[in-house]
Amino acid sequence: MRLATYQTRKTCxxxxxxxxCDAQGSPRIAPEHFEPDHWRTRGAVLGEAPGRGSSVFIDPADLSTDNAWVLRPYLRGGMAAKVSRKHYLWTGLERTRAFREMRLLAELYLQKLPVPRPVGACITRTQLAWTGALITVRIPQARTLADRVMESSADTALLERVGSVIRRFHEVGLDHVDLNARNLLIDAKDNVWLIDLDRCRLRSPGRWQSANLARLGRSLARFDRASDMVMADIQLGYRNLPSTP
Structure with missing residues (x-):
């Protein structure tokens, strides 16, 4: 993977x-590819991701051989959304959440950690604010840990694997600030993936590691009455040596 930038008057x-890139080295991706309506008008929207904001699954047949991409615009929540749903204060290109997440994903992907392959991040600047979106490769046939827990199809071996994967990310210093049961995906082969790295960062070891696990525990409690037992299996996997890629 090699990251590059493509800039127009208002976007980067x-x-x-x-x-x-095409044979001449020119980018084949453009700002309109980061707009959900661009894909809707072409009938290329495959679906949406419930519970994960406004993410849409798209068919990038004209641009890539990937089966599907995930397009996620950056949107505010909570009280900030009442001021502006999609505009963020401009403090510099490399400090935008989109560029930071894109670079973090690329770094983890190159370390062969189970994250979606990043495709691109687009920033549009408007005076003192910016809007943006991120595209990643869709993980095929993946379901959330929440779904697996709710249908009682997450056995001890799978839950221990979840814990082991979280440990692998912690070993490289990833502080996932929103580690919850919907940001852990399980594919058809029961491989575990971590998604939605917005606002996440690499840090030295500290209390944030236990805080990540505590947040996951609170998340699981919303989906399963036996969440304490689920977390016990995850913790067991976490305490073991990190699993190999």
Whole structure:
């Protein structure tokens, strides 16, 4: 993977040049590709991701051989959304949440950690604010840990694998500030993936590691009455040596 930037008067795109450049080295991705309506008008929207904001699954057949991409615009929640749902204060290109998440994903992906392959991040600047979106490769046939727990199909071996994967991320210093049961995906082969790294960062070991696990425990409590037993299995996997890729 090799990241490159493509800039117009109002926008800047950070993208995977290894996959998205033509034979002349020009980018094949443009600002309109980060707009959900662009794909809707072409009938290329495959679905949406419930519970994860406004993420849409798209068919990038004209740009890539990937089966599907996930397009996620950056949107505010809580009280901040009452001021502006999609505008963020401009403090510099590399400090935007979109570029930071894109670079973090690329770094973890290159370390062969189970995160979606990043495709691109696009920033549009308007005076003192910015809007943006991120595209990643969709993990095929993946379901959330929450879904697996609610249907009682998450056995001890899978839950221990979840804990072991979280430990692998902690070993490299990833503080996932929203570690919850919907940001852990399980594919058809029961491989565990971590998604939605917005506002996450790499840090030295500290209390944040236990805080991540505590947040996951609170999340699981909303989906399963036996969440204490679920977390016990996850904690057991976490205490073991990190699993190999």
């Amino acid at each position: 795109i950070l993208y995977d040049a290894e996959r998205l």
